[in-house]
Amino acid sequence: MARLLDAIDSPADLKRLAPAQLPQLCQEIRDEIIETCARNGGHLGSSLGAVEINVALHYVFDSPADRLVWDVGHQAYAHKLLTGRRERFRTIRTEGGLAGFPERHESPHDAFGVGHASTAVSAALGMIEARQRKGEKGKVVAVVGDGALTGGAAFEGLNQAGYLKRDLIVVLNDNEMSISPNVGAMSEWLSKKFTSRTYNRWRKSVKDFLGKVPRGTEAIEVIRHGITAAKALVTPGVLFEGLGFHYVGPADGHDVGALIETFQKLATFEGPVLFHLVTTKGKGYHPAESDLATRGHGLSFFDVKTGLPVKKGGAKAFTDLFAEAVAEQMQRDPRVVAITAAMLEGTGLAKVKKLFPDRTYDVGIAEQHAVTFAAGMACEGLRPVVAIYSTFLQRAYDQIIHDVALQQLPVTFALDRGGLVGADGKTHQGAFDLSYLRCVPHLVVMAPSDENEMRHALATALAHDGPAAFRFPRGSAVGVPLDPEPVALPVGKGRLLRDGGKGADVAIVAAGTPARAALEAAELLAKEGISATVVDARFVKPLDEELIAAVASAARRVVTVEEGALAGGFGSAVLECLERAGLLQKVATRRLGLPDRFITHGDPQRQRAELGLDARGIAEACRQLTGIRPNVAERGLA
Numbered sequence: 001m002a003r004l005l006d007a008i009d010s011p012a013d014l015k016r017l018a019p020a021q022l023p024q025l026c027q028e029i030r031d032e033i034i035e036t037c038a039r040n041g042g043h044l045g046s047s048l049g050a051v052e053i054n055v056a057l058h059y060v061f062d063s064p065a066d067r068l069v070w071d072v073g074h075q076a077y078a079h080k081l082l083t084g085r086r087e088r089f090r091t092i093r094t095e096g097g098l099a100g101f102p103e104r105h106e107s108p109h110d111a112f113g114v115g116h117a118s119t120a121v122s123a124a125l126g127m128i129e130a131r132q133r134k135g136e137k138g139k140v141v142a143v144v145g146d147g148a149l150t151g152g153a154a155f156e157g158l159n160q161a162g163y164l165k166r167d168l169i170v171v172l173n174d175n176e177m178s179i180s181p182n183v184g185a186m187s188e189w190l191s192k193k194f195t196s197r198t199y200n201r202w203r204k205s206v207k208d209f210l211g212k213v214p215r216g217t218e219a220i221e222v223i224r225h226g227i228t229a230a231k232a233l234v235t236p237g238v239l240f241e242g243l244g245f246h247y248v249g250p251a252d253g254h255d256v257g258a259l260i261e262t263f264q265k266l267a268t269f270e271g272p273v274l275f276h277l278v279t280t281k282g283k284g285y286h287p288a289e290s291d292l293a294t295r296g297h298g299l300s301f302f303d304v305k306t307g308l309p310v311k312k313g314g315a316k317a318f319t320d321l322f323a324e325a326v327a328e329q330m331q332r333d334p335r336v337v338a339i340t341a342a343m344l345e346g347t348g349l350a351k352v353k354k355l356f357p358d359r360t361y362d363v364g365i366a367e368q369h370a371v372t373f374a375a376g377m378a379c380e381g382l383r384p385v386v387a388i389y390s391t392f393l394q395r396a397y398d399q400i401i402h403d404v405a406l407q408q409l410p411v412t413f414a415l416d417r418g419g420l421v422g423a424d425g426k427t428h429q430g431a432f433d434l435s436y437l438r439c440v441p442h443l444v445v446m447a448p449s450d451e452n453e454m455r456h457a458l459a460t461a462l463a464h465d466g467p468a469a470f471r472f473p474r475g476s477a478v479g480v481p482l483d484p485e486p487v488a489l490p491v492g493k494g495r496l497l498r499d500g501g502k503g504a505d506v507a508i509v510a511a512g513t514p515a516r517a518a519l520e521a522a523e524l525l526a527k528e529g530i531s532a533t534v535v536d537a538r539f540v541k542p543l544d545e546e547l548i549a550a551v552a553s554a555a556r557r558v559v560t561v562e563e564g565a566l567a568g569g570f571g572s573a574v575l576e577c578l579e580r581a582g583l584l585q586k587v588a589t590r591r592l593g594l595p596d597r598f599i600t601h602g603d604p605q606r607q608r609a610e611l612g613l614d615a616r617g618i619a620e621a622c623r624q625l626t627g628i629r630p631n632v633a634e635r636g637l638a
Contacts, residue, residue, distance in 0.1 A: 003028050010084050011058040011109075022059070022256045026051045029078045030284045032089065036077075038304045040093045041423055042100055045282035046074035046145070049175050049253075053143065053277065054078035056259035057171075060267060061139055067111040067127050071120035071144040071154075073101035075173060083109035093423035095602035101427055115427020116392060117342075117365045118151030120144050121158055121170055128166045139169065139267055146174040147342060150364025155243075161272045162244020169266055170245070170274045173253060175281040240274045249276030254283060315479035318451060318472040319416055323348030325455045325486065326385055326414075329462055330356050335383045336462060339363065341370045347387040347416050367392055371399035371411070378409040383462050390415040390430030390471060397436060404467045405442045411468075412461040413437075418447070418471030418512065419563035420594075420608065425601030430471065431594050434511065435568035437469055438541040444491055445541040446470035447512035447562075447570070451477035453538070455486035463488035473513055473563070475604070494544035498522050500533035500555065506622045507533040507551040510561040511540055511570040514592075517608075518561055520615035525622055528630035532622060540570050548574060549581040557588045557625050561618055563608075566593040590625045592618060 004021060005028040008014050017025065029051050037044040055078065057068055063083065070076045080098060081089055085107065091097025102110035112123045124142035131138060148154050149172070161168050237247030246269065252258065259277075266273055282288025330336045330352070342365040344350040353360035363370045367388055374384035393400070393415060404411045418430040437445045444464055448454040454472050461468035497519055500507070506525075510518040515536040522532035533551045537544065552558045558578070560571035571591030578584045592612055599607065608614045612621060623629060 005029060005032065005081065005086065008082060008086065011063055011082060014055070014058050014082055019257055019260065022055055022260075026055055026256060027284070029055070029081055032081060033077050034285055034304060036090050036092060039090070042077070042093055043074040044285070045288045046072075046175075047077035048285055048288060049279040049281040049283045050075035050143070050173055051078045051283070052254050052256040052259055053171065053173060053279070054082060056256055056263055057141060057143070058082050059260050060263040061141060064108040064111065066139040066141065067124065068109070069112045069120045069124040069127070069140065069142045070102050070114060071142070071148045072117045073114045075143060075145065076102050079109070080107075083107055093425070093601055095606065097601075099425055099601060100423060101425070113427075115425075116395070117145070117148040118154040120148070121154055121161060121168075122156065124170075125157055125161045125164070125166065125168055128168050129164065132166060139167065141169045141171060143171045143173060146172065147365055150342065151366055152368065158240070158243050158245070158274075165244065165271050167270055168272045169269070170272070172249070172274055172276045173279055174250065174276060175279045237274075237276070240276075244272060246271060246273040247276065248273060250278045251276065253277030253279035315477045316451075317348075317475060318454065318477045319346075319348040319474070320351075321451045321477055322387070322414060322416070322454060322458075322472060323351045325458050326387070327352050327355050328455075328486070329385075329458060330359060333383065333462070335381060336385060337361065337377060337382055338385050338387060339370050339374050340387045341365060341367045341392065343387070343389065343392075343416075346389065347414075349387055367396040368399050371396040372403045374411045375399070375403040375407065375409050378404075378411050379407075383410055383412070385412045385414055385458070385462070387414040387416060389417045389428070390419075390433040391417065391428050394432065394436065400437075400443075400467075401440055405440045408442045408466045410462075410464065410466055412458070413467070413469035414458070415469060415471040417474045419473045420599065420604040421474045422604045423601050426598035429594075429599050430473075431565045431599065433469075433471055434540050434562060434564040434570050435572075438570075438573060439568065442466055443541065444468040444539070446538060447540055448472060448538070449478075449510070449513055449515035449536045450480045452480050452482050453536075455482065456489050457538075459486040460488045460491065464491065471512065478513070478516060489538065492539050492542035492544055494535055494537045494539065494547050496533070496547070496551075497536050498532065498534035500531040502554050504531045504533045504551070504555040505626050505628060506530070506557040506559060507535065507555040508559045508561060508618060508622065509535045509537055509548060509551070509574055511537045512563060514561040514563055514613060514618075517613065517615045518618055521618035521622065524615060524619045528623075528628075530622065530626060530628050530630075537570065540573060543573055543577050545577045545581065548577050549583060552578060552581075552583055552587045556586065557622075559590045559592060559618065559621050559625060561613065562593045563613060564593055565596070566591055567596055569593055588625055590621050592621055 004025045030048055033047050085098055088098055093100040099106060101115050103113045104110050120142040124140045128140040240247045266275060326338055337359045338349050338352050339361045340347050340349050341363055344353060344362045349360055363373060370386055374386045377384045415433050418433055421428045437443060446457040448457040448470060457470040461470060508518040518534050522534050525532050533555060535551055560574045562570040571593055578587055
């Protein structure tokens with residue numbers, strides 16, 4: 001039997017279906033998302049929970065003429081399937097395939113590119129305001145998850161939208177709030193009443209009439225307060241009404257027919273409206289619905305029948321080892337607390353919270369608050385560890401500088417996903433942390449090369465009387481043995497991994513996990529008669545300038561390696577070091593790192609090879625710098 005989905009190549013094809021066919025289409029979309037996520041990983045739960053919302057929006061509105069703006073994009077997999085990307089959908093999150101998030105260059109239906117939360121309202125308001133100024137028609141709809149409302153940026157957008165009174169529709173996809181049946185029934189009645197054309201015509205007519213009679217303005221206010229008070233008894237809408245929105249809901253986010261009916265009515269509204277929908281994250285897939293921790297939020301490969309992950313062998317993940325290290329430190333020192341921003345699972349702190357529930361804080365999608373919250377704790381003698389993805393900490397840059405570093409407070413920043421992240425792509429690549437952190441005064445910045453060094457970096461940060469940060473990558477750790485006890489390292493001191501001696505042909509100075517590839521490169525070069533010294537910098541700030549100057553003077557050639565942006569990064573710090581030592585004109589240098597562009601999604605190992613950051617690439621950079629080429633005949637390759 002042919003699928004309805006197979007005949008949909010655009011929203012126009014969707015509109016040809018009868019409303020009675022849409023539940024079947026929703027199920028087919030769910031099946032496609034589950035099958036694809038099982039092979040590629042991805043944000044399964046969020047996408048399954050928003051299928052009916054996607055279908056109803058595209059059934060009623062005319063994308064791309066009408067703008068549909070998604071918050072984060074976790075909810076937008078069905079959107080991709082309905083907008084001409086069905087045949088390529090199974091390439092999502094793979095190299096050369098579809099991105100895991102909406103991207104403007106990928107489709108005209110992707111009105112705004114997103115990779116982090118709480119941006120949809122502001123972006124949608126900007127679009128509708130621009131259209132207003134240009135005299136253009138068309139609706140703008142922002143779809144936000146309830147989690148996005150934990151971010152201050154979302155409320156900043158709502159606040160201005162209520163003030164400007166533009167015809168903005170905000171759809172709140174609430175997959176966490178439970179509503180009892182009796183309240184739900186009343187809410188359904190209210191939703192129908194408050195969205196009917198009759199009610200809204202009556203509302204406008206009464207307002208116009210009362211505006212013309214003596215003391216009519218006072219009467220309008222009395223009626224408005226009465227309506228607001230009545231709705232507040234049975235709905236959470238008073239908050240949004242207070243922000244200037246017309247509130248509709250809560251309603252069932254999985255009743256596609258009712259959604260279409262309501263969206264058709266909302267399209268005629270004047271002014272900002274918020275439509276509150278209650279959905280189930282992971283809807284239609286039992287393993288996701290029953291996963292109380294994340295509802296299948298972001299999964300790697302899994303078995304469709306069971307929902308269980310398909311595990312690969314190898315060492316533990318850096319994230320898991322970080323969580324163990326934090327728990328270990330919290331056991332030793334009651335002053336240590338852990339903070340994250342809606343990423344208890346992602347940063348591994350869910351395990352820590354089970355052990356220390358009162359000392360582990362998830363502040364929601366509010367990175368700025370997380371950092372200043374930590375600063376306040378540090379003022380009172382605590383030792384907070386703020387665990388946030390590298391790319392997400394960018395949101396709190398002002399707080400890092402003004403609230404922590406300026407006051408020299410002992411806050412530890414643990415940056416997960418430092419470097420290339422793979423399938424999540426350019427919105428999540430941890431490319432910039434070394435650059436944006438090392439220019440901040442008073443901040444110690446570390447890049448541990450393996451999991452044992454990471455444990456020492458955490459101990460060093462907690463022992464330091466001031467702010468400190470360290471990064472670690474996504475994925476499996478190196479597999480080195482762990483020291484019995486983590487120790488605080490001497491701040492600003494690196495270590496020599498391989499001594500090429502006074503006659504070394506080149507010095508390779510690495511920051512972070514690329515130090516392992518640098519060692520492999522040195523071994524390759526040794527087989528060719530090229531002697532390489534390898535330095536694990538450990539600290540990006542302050543640098544071990546004495547060690548770097550010494551190896552640079554001996555070899556007269558230096559290759560720096562980092563898995564971060566070259567602009568202003570670790571390599572730049574080494575050049576500054578050589579300049580201060582008076583060696584810049586005497587030492588030939590080559591910097592390896594991430595180029596001045598956004599790195600898209602793909603296999604990290606292949607990307608490292610393409611960027612010259614694996615052992616072969618580092619070795620080739622050394623050959624080019626030294627001008628020494630192996631004798632092909634001697635290597636038996638002639």
